[in-house]
Amino acid sequence: MLKTHNAGELREDHIGAQVTLAGWVNRRRSFGELIFIDLRDRWGVTQVVVDSSEAPEAHAVADSARAEYVIQVTGEVVARGEEAVNPDMPTGAIEVKAHTITVLNEAKNPPFQISEGGTEPNEETRLTYRYLDLRRARLQRNVILRHETILYIRHFLSERGFVEIETPILFKTTPEGARDYLVPSRVHPGRFYALPQSPQQLKQLLMVAGYERYFQIARCFRDEDQRGDRQPEFTQLDLEMSFVERDDVLDLIEELMIGIVEEVSDKRIGQKPFPRLAYREAIEKYGTDRPDLRFGLHLVDLSEVAVQGDFKVFKNAVESGGKVRALVAPGCAGYSRKQISELEDIAREEGAKGLATIAVNEDGSVKSSIAKFFSEEVLAQIVSTAGAGPGDLILIVADAPAIVNEALSTLRTEFGQRLELIDPDVLHFGWVIDFPLVEWNEEEERWDPSHHMFTSPKAEEIALLDSDPGAVHSNQYDLVCNGYEVAGGSIRIHNREVQERIFELIGFDPAEARERFGHILEAFEYGAPPHGGIAPGIDRLVMLLAGEPNIREVIAFPKNQRATDLMAQAPSPVDEHQLHELHIALAVESEE
């Protein structure tokens, strides 16, 4: 080893020891004949001091050293003078008096400062020089937090009898879901592998194979457009168990999540045990199936009372199957016209045609552009149904339920932030359960699974599959946290007949189902145990644990919004020769 100690471990106990450290020049402070170097490695920073009168050669090297030079320092650990102690540094009680300094490698001046205190470069620069960004404290912390999270998961599950099993990256295209990443086969001209969107089928087959408890830190690939919480490749804790019921999975994951948060992060759990919300309840209270549970501001339904006036917008909405729903913003009655118009813009962006407001004055009277359509009595009833009090502002949206919920859910989040109701140190988990099995797809005029096609319907509702599929609930469960979906899972179908019935319901003809999923249908005939599982998204989870705004901050080498790697410049053109071997002719002109 080129070092005897790391730069984070030296303390007063080491005083008098001869040590060799190696790392990067974090900062250099020169007084001419006396030079301080903050030597940084992965474990911390230690101050090195060089005195020209005591170590002239080392001093000359220190004089020429620059930020990010890789150096090796040998010297004695000494106590700092009383005034020189730095209480902000873990190693601040000591310093290393250097007698030898060696430059192991020089460094160009980096495009942005690695040590803390510099200006924050924009993301394009950070991604282009990702290896330098990864050297900075923020990403070092996040990458290590990610490691600790995954390590915790492996220990936790292994102790409980889970087996980690790898599944193929080169697999088969699936007809539903996201766009696949395809890999051409050289051996089979014209055929393609697909990268897995998740190991869903394989983990179910592992249950058929009798492993009973499987997990994998699995890379998944989906060729869809990016978001702050979506990358083309991402990592899931993929997990499956046999002979379980819903609550077995929920209890296990709840214990795991609490353990991770409490052992690995500096965040606090919002509520234990995690609250459970029926899907319907989540939509009613929050307007979304992934609510931020850190604050209240529940939505309220005003449909019944709102039609008792002459306001056509409300009446028409309800008559055509829509809803009139509201959000009460406490203490916001004084909002100006301009502020209200901003809120209206937010509602419009979510598809609402407008936003009605009722401000409740301190004396209990109301101020509202729609007051003229209602009698005083009805108006008072609206206020009381909404649960608004003096000083509050009621925001009302009337439209189709989906639009109303989306608009109010967005406004709810907006007010959570505006009114500072959100504690950034809290992770408020919750379960959403009792999802509908299928949703009607207007465009394609068919039923789509709301989770995926292997999710089992509630046993007591199977009879409804033929008569009223939309009324059937599934054994699906989602784990939400702070407005993000961090895990989704279900108790699966383990019976061929039921699986074929679902395929039929979502519009696969039997021949197609056999072509695509023959292996799994057949497997169900060879003693498939009842089973279920879940897949927490590691990137999102670590993002929340780290308090970061997007998952790129917890992925070592992420891709940008356009799915390119700015550092390596991937994707890139390939040789004609490579294409030829793969039996591929390009339909676009090559860029080069």
Add this chain to the structure above:
RNA sequence: GGGGGCGUGGUGUAGUGGUUAACACGCUGGCCUGUCAAGCCAGAGAUCGCGGGUUCGAGUCCCGUCGUCCCCGCCA
């Protein structure tokens, strides 16, 4: 596929159609033996993303284009 924000020395920003594009950090050199975001002095460093247009005059206005970020669609 669509909407929006941003693009100015290495980095981050300011810059109201009008002189030599300003500031901070960083960088280079000098001074300095107790700093730790060291300090002081001096200096270098920008074809204002690119192309076109309007104008006597464009970093600034207009059009296009490229890059990047956010959002909608999409993501079983």
